[in-house]
Amino acid sequence: MKRIRLHTLTIAFTVLLLGSLAGQAVSGLAGANEAALDAGLPKLMLLEYLTSSSFTVDIAENWQSEYLQFLLYILLTVWLVQKGSPESKAPEDAGRESDKDQKVGRYAQADSPAWAKVDGWRRSVYSHSLGAVMGLVFLGSWSAQFVAGRSAYNADQLRDLQAPLSWTQYAIAPDFWNRTLQNWQSEFLAVASMVVFSIYLRERGSPESKPVGEPHESTGVGG
Amino acid sequence: MRSKGIRYAVALAVALGVGACGAQGSSQAGAARAAAARFLAAQSTDPTSACALLAPKTLESVQQDGPCPETLTQDLPPQQDSSSNPRSVEVYGKDAIARFEQDTVFLSLFRDGWRVTAAQCQPAGERRPYDCKVEGK
Numbered sequence: 001m002k003r004i005r006l007h008t009l010t011i012a013f014t015v016l017l018l019g020s021l022a023g024q025a026v027s028g029l030a031g032a033n034e035a036a037l038d039a040g041l042p043k044l045m046l047l048e049y050l051t052s053s054s055f056t057v058d059i060a061e062n063w064q065s066e067y068l069q070f071l072l073y074i075l076l077t078v079w080l081v082q083k084g085s086p087e088s089k090a091p092e093d094a095g096r097e098s099d100k101d102q103k104v105g106r107y108a109q110a111d112s113p114a115w116a117k118v119d120g121w122r123r124s125v126y127s128h129s130l131g132a133v134m135g136l137v138f139l140g141s142w143s144a145q146f147v148a149g150r151s152a153y154n155a156d157q158l159r160d161l162q163a164p165l166s167w168t169q170y171a172i173a174p175d176f177w178n179r180t181l182q183n184w185q186s187e188f189l190a191v192a193s194m195v196v197f198s199i200y201l202r203e204r205g206s207p208e209s210k211p212v213g214e215p216h217e218s219t220g221v222g223g
Numbered sequence: 224m225r226s227k228g229i230r231y232a233v234a235l236a237v238a239l240g241v242g243a244c245g246a247q248g249s250s251q252a253g254a255a256r257a258a259a260a261r262f263l264a265a266q267s268t269d270p271t272s273a274c275a276l277l278a279p280k281t282l283e284s285v286q287q288d289g290p291c292p293e294t295l296t297q298d299l300p301p302q303q304d305s306s307s308n309p310r311s312v313e314v315y316g317k318d319a320i321a322r323f324e325q326d327t328v329f330l331s332l333f334r335d336g337w338r339v340t341a342a343q344c345q346p347a348g349e350r351r352p353y354d355c356k357v358e359g360k
Contacts, residue, residue, distance in 0.1 A: 040280025040359055041317070042333050053316055151315045158318040158329055161341050161352040 021059075028055055039159055053151035057179070060145035065183030067138035073191055074131050083219050084199035086210045087191075090220045102127075142180070149176055251319070251332065256312045258337035259321030259328045263309075266342070270295050278331055278338040280359030295357065299343070327353055 004011065029049040036043055049055055079095060082088040093101075100107045104127070108117040115126035125132075153175045154164035170176055194208075199216055202223075203209040209223045258276065265273035270292035274282060277291070288294045309321040309328075317332040329341040343356035 039331075040278060040283075041331050154313070154315040155318045158315060158320050159331075159340075161329055161344065161355055161358065162350070163346070163353075164313055164315060164320065 024058065025050060025055065028058060041159075053148040053155065056148035057145055057152045060141045060148055061179045061183055064138055064141035064145050064180075065187045067134050067141060068184065069187035069191060071131060071134040071138050074134060081219070082195050082199070084216050085195045085219060086198050086208065086222050087195045088219055093220070145179065146170070146176060149179060251337075252312050252314045255314050255319035255330050255332075255337045256309055256321060258330060259312065259319075259323075259339070260308050262328060262339050262342065263323060263326060266295060267299060276339050277357075278333070278340045278359060281338075281340050281357065284360045285357060329353075329355075329358075 025046065029044060029046055032049055032052070032054055033043045044052070077088065080088075081091045081094055083091065096102075099105050102116075103109060103112055104116045104123055105119060113126065115122040117123075150165065150167065150170040153170065153173070157164050165173055198209060201209075202212045202214075204212050205223060207222045210218060210221050211223050214221055262273055262276045265276065273295055274285070274291035277285065282291060285291050285294050288297075309323050312319060312321045319330040319332075319337065321328045321330065326342065327344040327346070328339055329344065330337045331340050332338075339357075341353070341355040341358035344353035344358075345355075347354040
């Protein structure tokens with residue numbers, strides 16, 4: 001029980017994720033079956049829908065933008081700053097920072113991660129592991145959006161008695177870029193909103209907020 | 224905890240991969256090809272069997288103009304090569320297109336197999352729907 005208390009944030013968001021995935025599956029299946037009925041085609045079973053390109057592209061287009069958001073947020077906050085925001089470093093700390101500040105090599109603690117203590121490629125890889133993994137998941141899910149999106153789009157094309165698109169045609173198709181960019185804009189809006197709102201607004205107790213009494217000009221201070 | 228998380232992440236990645244790639248329908252391409260070839264061959268030699276391969280909505284539409292076997296062969300071009308296999312077949316999920324030398328056929332996958340949703344189709348120009356003599360309206 002004590003162990004669970006230490007992981008409640010992950011547990012809560014995992015439950016929310018699974019719940020909303022289930023809801024998306026049910027509502028998406030209903031929508032797909034409405035379209036099938038209109039076209040005089042057989043209804044899909046749940047498992048058929050879950051392995052369809054339609055469901056996959058709806059998942060992938062959202063995931064790729066989330067991981068792009070995290071990737072850019074992680075990387076850009078190394079160098080870019082916003083005075084007054086707890087989402088930003090202090091302006092004088094912009095950049096990769098010193099080994100002492102980053103607790104690597106001879107400055108590592110006894111309980112520092114193993115690859116932070118060593119020199120060479122291991123420390124280098126570990127030093128960029130967060131951005132690298134976010135980037136890989138972004139590229140993987142964007143690729144999944146591309147593949148599944150083309151399949152779903154072409155299925156609609158065939159139902160409308162139109163020719164399907166080739167890979168290169170889909171890469172420049174409005175459907176691919178509309179799906180991509182409508183997701184990107186909301187992610188960038190979310191980050192920008194959070195960076196600016198958190199300068200002036202507070203949420204007591206949240207590490208995403210400055211302490212309620214912290215001045216607006218304080219930068220990089222969490223609750 | 225960490226190894227379980229990795230296992231779940233891998234399972235999810237595999238599922239996404241199945242949905243992304245598997246929906247291409249490579250395993251269904253052969254069945255769609257066979258259904259399209261069977262339909263095209265039956266159109267001129269055994270129209271009753273060809274009618275049995277039509278999707279319900281398409282059959283209903285064809286029957287509005289008279290008995291299906293008669294309507295199906297009404298304006299069939301005499302040079303139709305009934306023994307041809309399609310030049311190409313593309314499958315996207317439960318929808319397929321089979322292109323022959325002189326015809327294009329659209330199909331959808333039903334519980335009992337592939338059925339023709341539109342036939343005797345000719346391209347009508349870039350970004351325009353095919354012009355089909357047989358289709359569900």
